[in-house]
Amino acid sequence: MTLKSGYPFWLVKDGLPFTYPKLDHDIETEVAILGAGISGALARYYLVEAGIECTTIDARTIGLGSTSASTSLLQYEIDVPLHRLTQMIGRDKAETAYKLCGRAIEELGKITKHVGIEYFEKKKSLYYAAYKKDVAWLKEEFEARKAAGFDVTWLEAEDVQKEYGFKSYGAIRSELAAQTNAYMLSHCLLQHKHKNNRIFDRSPVTDIKHHKDGVTLTTDTGYTIKAKKLVYAVGYEVVDFIDKDIVKLLSTYATISEQYNERNFWKDELLIWNTADPYLYLRTTADKRVLVGGRDEDFSVDWKRDKLLKKKTKQLTTDVNKLFPELDFKPEFSWTGTFGSTKDGLPYIGEYPGKPNGYFSLGFGGNGITFSQIGAEIIRDMILGKENENAHLFRFDR
Known part of the structure; x- marks a missing residue:
C-alpha cells in the first residue's frame, strides 16, 4: 500500500x-x-x-x-466529540478515553525530556464553529469537556475576532495541547x-x-x-x-508555507481547527512556517488521491488566506496520505x-x-x- x-x-x-x-x-x-x-x-x-x-x-x-x-498535532480530542461519544459508549468510558488522550500528551512531553530530544512543544488549541448551525452542539461539547474536568473556555464570535483576528461563530479554547515532529x-x-x-x-x-x-x-x-x-x-x-x-480508509492533504522572515502569526500560535466535515486545521513550526491540512476525500486509491494534490493545495491555500489574509500564505511543500477512521x-x-x-x-x-x-x-x-x-x-x- x-x-x-x-x-x-x-x-x-x-x-x-x-x-x-x-x-x-x-x-x-x-x-x-x-x-x-x-x-x-x-x-x-x-x-x-x-x-x-x-x-x-x-x-x-x-x-x-x-x-x-503526519502533521503531528497532539490533542486530547478524539474525532468523535465527547458529548457524542458519551451517547455511544456511556459517560464513564467516553470521559476515560478523552482523559487518557490528555494524559498521553503529558507523557509524551516526559518521554522527550527523558530521552533528551526537543521535538515537543506545549500549546493551547482553538476549536471553532465553521458554521452558525454548529454553535449549539459545540456549546454542548464545551459543557461536556468542562464537566469532565478539562481546562476549557467558551469564546463568543466577537472574542475570537478580537483575540485571534478571524471570523467564526464561537469556539472552545483548550489549555492542553502540543505539537511535535512525528518523523x-x-x-x-x-x-x-x-x-x-x-x-x-x-x-x-x-x-x-x-x-x-x-x-x-x-x-x-x-x-x-x-x-x-x-x-x-x-x-x-x-x-x-x-x-x-475495523477502519475506513480516507485520503487527506496538507501543505506548508514558505518560511516567513518574522513570526507575525496569530496569538499564542495555538493549534486551530474547526467543525467543518472534513475539518480544517492549522499549526506553526519552529522554523517560522504555517502548516494547514484537511480537505479529506472519501477514498484511499493512491493514484486517484495523488491526482488531486495540486487542486487541494490551491484550496488549502485559499482556506488559510481567507482566515488570515495578512499571512499571504504561499505554499512550498504539499503532500497527501492515507488516513483512517473507526466507528467510534x-x-x-x-x-x-x-x-x-x-x-x-x-x-x-x-x-x-x-x-x-x-x-x-x-x-x-x-x-x-x-x-x-x-x-x-x-x-x-x-
Whole structure:
C-alpha cells in the first residue's frame, strides 16, 4: 500500500537522520515489533524501558510510511466529540478515553525530556464553529469537556475576532495541547538504548506464523525472526493482517508555507481547527512556517488521491488566506496520505482472535500519536502479565 506522496515537509527538512541495516541473518528475540513508525517506536520505548529485549523490523526505510506525512498535532480530542461519544459508549468510558488522550500528551512531553530530544512543544488549541448551525452542539461539547474536568473556555464570535483576528461563530479554547515532529520523534526514540543492531528496515515480512509458544516471521529473503511475542504496529496496512472491517480508509492533504522572515502569526500560535466535515486545521513550526491540512476525500486509491494534490493545495491555500489574509500564505511543500477512521473514533489495541502471542497497536484517527502512546503502555502491561484497567476500551470486540 502506498501511504503517502508529494513532499512531506518533515522528510524534506530532516532527510534520513539515521541508517539501519537490512535483516541478513536469523534472530531469536523476546519481542518482535512489526513497523517502525511512531506506533512501533513508542511500543519499543516502553518495552526496552521495562527491560524487555526487542527486535524491530520495517518493510520500508524507517519513517517513510504514514509517519513522515503526519502533521503531528497532539490533542486530547478524539474525532468523535465527547458529548457524542458519551451517547455511544456511556459517560464513564467516553470521559476515560478523552482523559487518557490528555494524559498521553503529558507523557509524551516526559518521554522527550527523558530521552533528551526537543521535538515537543506545549500549546493551547482553538476549536471553532465553521458554521452558525454548529454553535449549539459545540456549546454542548464545551459543557461536556468542562464537566469532565478539562481546562476549557467558551469564546463568543466577537472574542475570537478580537483575540485571534478571524471570523467564526464561537469556539472552545483548550489549555492542553502540543505539537511535535512525528518523523524525527520516531527516529530519536528508536535510537534510545539502541544496541546489538536490533532495528532493521527494508526487510518486508512475507509470512507470519503464530503458535502457542511464540511467533515466527519470515522475510522476503528467507531470514526468520523467532519471537515469544509480536507487536503489530503496522497502522493502515493492518488490512493485510486481519479480516475484521475495523477502519475506513480516507485520503487527506496538507501543505506548508514558505518560511516567513518574522513570526507575525496569530496569538499564542495555538493549534486551530474547526467543525467543518472534513475539518480544517492549522499549526506553526519552529522554523517560522504555517502548516494547514484537511480537505479529506472519501477514498484511499493512491493514484486517484495523488491526482488531486495540486487542486487541494490551491484550496488549502485559499482556506488559510481567507482566515488570515495578512499571512499571504504561499505554499512550498504539499503532500497527501492515507488516513483512517473507526466507528467510534477510538483505536484498536490488544489481542486479536486466532493470533496467539500477538498484540496490535492501531492508532487510527486524527490523534494517532496519542493513541500510539496509550497503546504502547497497554501492550507493555499485557506482555508483562499486568492488568491494565483501560485495555477494555480499545478491544477488537468492543
